[in-house]
Amino acid sequence: MTAVRTTTVATALTAAACAAVLATAIPSAAINSYNATPAPERTEVGALVATWDNDGDPSTPDRVDWVCSGTMIDADTFLTAAHCTTDWPENVKFYVSLDQDVQAGLDKAAAQHPGDPSAVARAVAVGGTAHSHPAYPGPATDTHDISVVQVPASAMKARWSFTPAALPAAGALSALGPQGLNDTSFVVAGYGTQEARRGPGGHTHPGGGVRLKAPVTFNALNDAWIRLSMTAPQGNGGACYGDSGGPNFATLNGKRTLVATTITGDTPCYATNVVYRLDTPGARSFLAPFTQLP
Numbered sequence: 001m002t003a004v005r006t007t008t009v010a011t012a013l014t015a016a017a018c019a020a021v022l023a024t025a026i027p028s029a030a031i032n033s034y035n036a037t038p039a040p041e042r043t044e045v046g047a048l049v050a051t052w053d054n055d056g057d058p059s060t061p062d063r064v065d066w067v068c069s070g071t072m073i074d075a076d077t078f079l080t081a082a083h084c085t086t087d088w089p090e091n092v093k094f095y096v097s098l099d100q101d102v103q104a105g106l107d108k109a110a111a112q113h114p115g116d117p118s119a120v121a122r123a124v125a126v127g128g129t130a131h132s133h134p135a136y137p138g139p140a141t142d143t144h145d146i147s148v149v150q151v152p153a154s155a156m157k158a159r160w161s162f163t164p165a166a167l168p169a170a171g172a173l174s175a176l177g178p179q180g181l182n183d184t185s186f187v188v189a190g191y192g193t194q195e196a197r198r199g200p201g202g203h204t205h206p207g208g209g210v211r212l213k214a215p216v217t218f219n220a221l222n223d224a225w226i227r228l229s230m231t232a233p234q235g236n237g238g239a240c241y242g243d244s245g246g247p248n249f250a251t252l253n254g255k256r257t258l259v260a261t262t263i264t265g266d267t268p269c270y271a272t273n274v275v276y277r278l279d280t281p282g283a284r285s286f287l288a289p290f291t292q293l294p
Contacts, residue, residue, distance in 0.1 A: 034237055048149065050094055052092040053090075063117060064110075068080055069191045071246070072098070076156065080244070080245030082133050085130040085132050095124075095125030096125055096126055104210075131150065131290070132146075144282065167257070167291070184218060187215055188230070188275075191208060193240045193242050224282065225275065226260050229272060248262060260278055
């Protein structure tokens, strides 16, 4: 069984289920707890924040939270997953935050702006417009699970300093082949929760809302996907709920390159991160109208 890496802790696999996310403040941690470290230097990596209706009155939003991860790929384009930006209530609005600790920012803003989700979102993030792949959800071989959020470049520059992530050349992962990929260094980053913990009532996934990174290693390559091992004995960390849409970097020709985005994996977040390749014709065709490709 696999699970989409949104903050919908092991529930439905659509963004609509994000109404169940993080109703109260949670500890400041993210990615798997093993072999993970804070990533303040990855300033291009951000959190997708949403406001939406949850009380049947669509005239005003009454919920706000961070729901996924993502990456700035140019001055005004935030790359994430389509399952993070589809199947929401009609009045959903998306925002992008590049804060290192977005959960702390949301908690502080909620205390300053009680009952005003829009003000809370604006306090920590910049509003934007989502564009999901029109063919999402596609077949399992290629679900087209890719999306961008267009944000005002001037507003982003006014709040954060970042260098957009470099995208891969066409077919870059295929050109390396299995041996080359085995020898490649990979790092996953995001704001997600930790691996499953046993407790009263069953498994929980603590943490989330803070940008962390962890090493992962190559497992398998498919036409649209790359599978990355995140088992602790190999020295790996890995992704979990809330890391959907977040970056998986590889060092290609000595350069850190955003080669894939986190989509799914095993339910308890112990073994495998299944990520959507960005070097394929389908991904590149979707991205071409929004950003310059190598």
